Amino acid sequence: MSNSEKNRIYITTAIDYVNARPHVGHALEKIQADVIARFFRKKGFDVHFLGGTDDNALKNVLAAKAAGVSTSEFVDTNAEVFRGLKDALGISWDDFIQTTEERHKIGVEKFWRACDPKDIYKKAYKGLYCVGCEEFKTEKDLVGGKCSEHPSTSLEEVEEENYFFRLSTYGEKLKKLIESDELKIIPESRKNEMLSFIRQGLEDFSISRSRARAQNWGIPVPDDPDQVIYVWFDALLNYITSLGYGSDNALFKKYWEENENILHVIGKGITRFHAIYWPAMLMSARVKLPQTIFSHGYITIEGQKISKSVGNVIDPYDLVKEFGAETVRYFLLREIPAHSDGDFSRVRLIERYNGDLANGIGNLVARVATLGEHINPLQIDFQSDIEKESDAASDAAFKKYEAYMENFRLNEALGAAWELISFADRYINDKKPWTLKEGPEFERTIKNATYLIGTITNLIEPFLPGTAGKIRQQILFKDSVLEIKKGVGIFPRIP
Numbered sequence: 001m002s003n004s005e006k007n008r009i010y011i012t013t014a015i016d017y018v019n020a021r022p023h024v025g026h027a028l029e030k031i032q033a034d035v036i037a038r039f040f041r042k043k044g045f046d047v048h049f050l051g052g053t054d055d056n057a058l059k060n061v062l063a064a065k066a067a068g069v070s071t072s073e074f075v076d077t078n079a080e081v082f083r084g085l086k087d088a089l090g091i092s093w094d095d096f097i098q099t100t101e102e103r104h105k106i107g108v109e110k111f112w113r114a115c116d117p118k119d120i121y122k123k124a125y126k127g128l129y130c131v132g133c134e135e136f137k138t139e140k141d142l143v144g145g146k147c148s149e150h151p152s153t154s155l156e157e158v159e160e161e162n163y164f165f166r167l168s169t170y171g172e173k174l175k176k177l178i179e180s181d182e183l184k185i186i187p188e189s190r191k192n193e194m195l196s197f198i199r200q201g202l203e204d205f206s207i208s209r210s211r212a213r214a215q216n217w218g219i220p221v222p223d224d225p226d227q228v229i230y231v232w233f234d235a236l237l238n239y240i241t242s243l244g245y246g247s248d249n250a251l252f253k254k255y256w257e258e259n260e261n262i263l264h265v266i267g268k269g270i271t272r273f274h275a276i277y278w279p280a281m282l283m284s285a286r287v288k289l290p291q292t293i294f295s296h297g298y299i300t301i302e303g304q305k306i307s308k309s310v311g312n313v314i315d316p317y318d319l320v321k322e323f324g325a326e327t328v329r330y331f332l333l334r335e336i337p338a339h340s341d342g343d344f345s346r347v348r349l350i351e352r353y354n355g356d357l358a359n360g361i362g363n364l365v366a367r368v369a370t371l372g373e374h375i376n377p378l379q380i381d382f383q384s385d386i387e388k389e390s391d392a393a394s395d396a397a398f399k400k401y402e403a404y405m406e407n408f409r410l411n412e413a414l415g416a417a418w419e420l421i422s423f424a425d426r427y428i429n430d431k432k433p434w435t436l437k438e439g440p441e442f443e444r445t446i447k448n449a450t451y452l453i454g455t456i457t458n459l460i461e462p463f464l465p466g467t468a469g470k471i472r473q474q475i476l477f478k479d480s481v482l483e484i485k486k487g488v489g490i491f492p493r494i495p
């Protein structure tokens with residue numbers, strides 16, 4: 001990430017289809033992106049953080065029909081459930097866009113017209129369409145005649161005249177962009193996947209469908225109302241239409257045109273749309289490109305893929321109700337490796353809770369607060385009071401954490417914070433302050449323990465903002481004065 005351009009960063013999450021309620025996989029992505037947004041805010045960056053929903057997909061139309069309500073009523077009702085993740089999980093979105101909003105329609109229409117006319121052409125097409133992916137599939141995409149992501153959905157054979165985007169001419173440019181990290185794809189494995197996809201040769205892709213097949217839903221092609229803009233072409237544009245591309249230009253200028261830190265956080269299954277289609281579209285319309293794509297893995301539930309038919313869908317709202325937002329955040333961020341797939345299980349969640357939260361950070365804070373609750377406010381002189389080994393451990397944890405955060409290795413960054421928690425526990429066990437109870441040596445130990453807790457609090461704050469706030473209510477530093485106000489336990493054990 002570049003530090004120039006007035007320390008500004010624009011972070012987006014994928015816009016979700018609203019055909020069903022969000023599951024724990026949606027929650028993971030929003031939480032991961034939220035940590036990154038909070039991390040940069042804490043560093044003093046001007047952060048703009050976006051969420052949203054994809055309302056224009058055909059699968060939303062089909063789901064609305066099944067529910068017996070109008071499509072617009074259906075998408076608005078369900079979009080509210082996705083928007084509500086903000087409060088339920090503490091997602092610090094600055095803005096949230098629905099693709100049925102006017103600002104989006106205006107921008108999409110402008111963008112279509114801005115594309116190089118040579119890049120958009122009409123031709124007859126016949127192919128297999130997966131409604132689940134909202135994408136045409138070629139033979140090489142299929143596994144046993146079915147979509148690999150949606151094996152229970154049958155593919156629809158479609159024959160009609162559509163507009164196409166000349167992606168085939170962008171192969172060399174895209175290859176250079178990705179190889180050079182000018183468009184950086186994290187992790188490396190996804191970058192290699194994209195490069196090998198480009199090497200196989202890029203095919204033009206359809207960017208419209210007939211109004212009839214779209215069931216009269218979506219954004220019409222400018223000057224050809226019988227065609228509706230293909231949902232992916234439309235959806236990707238939310239990243240700029242939300243900033244007012246085509247309408248309010250000040251925000252677009254600030255966070256897109258004059259910003260060298262644009263980060264898309266997405267799931268691995270849609271990397272191709274973001275790393276290949278999206279930059280080609282932007283190049284065609286002469287709009288600048290984003291810098292970074294962070295592509296996270298998927299969650300399995302006790303070893304199985306999340307699926308309605310398996311019946312293992314976990315609603316994040318239910319999890320929050322049972323365990324609280326901070327616990328859900330911690331578990332997903334610590335247990336699911338940010339760069340690959342991971343598994344969710346209740347047993348593991350409770351183990352992590354009791355081991356890391358109740359016995360880890362919760363116990364450390366309670367111990368120190370109990371030891372120090374009767375002392376008067378202490379003046380801390382960081383030069384003479386903080387021991388070399390406390391300072392070195394704190395510094396090492398910070399450096400490790402920063403290096404992991406640089407590559408969005410979120411679970412490992414948390415690991416670095418937890419190593420410091422272990423160090424603080426060992427430090428207190430060695431010093432045995434409970435045998436002293438008062439005096440300069442006792443106070444010195446308390447000062448060092450709270451100094452370590454101060455660093456830990458800073459490290460965990462982007463991950464667990466509520467917990468950081470609670471710790472600071474018990475262990476207060478103000479103008480180098482330490483005050484301890486013992487409160488209730490932060491994470492009581494789950495029996």
Ligand SMILES: [Zn+2]
Nearest residue numbers: 130133147150
């Ligand atoms: Zn599919």
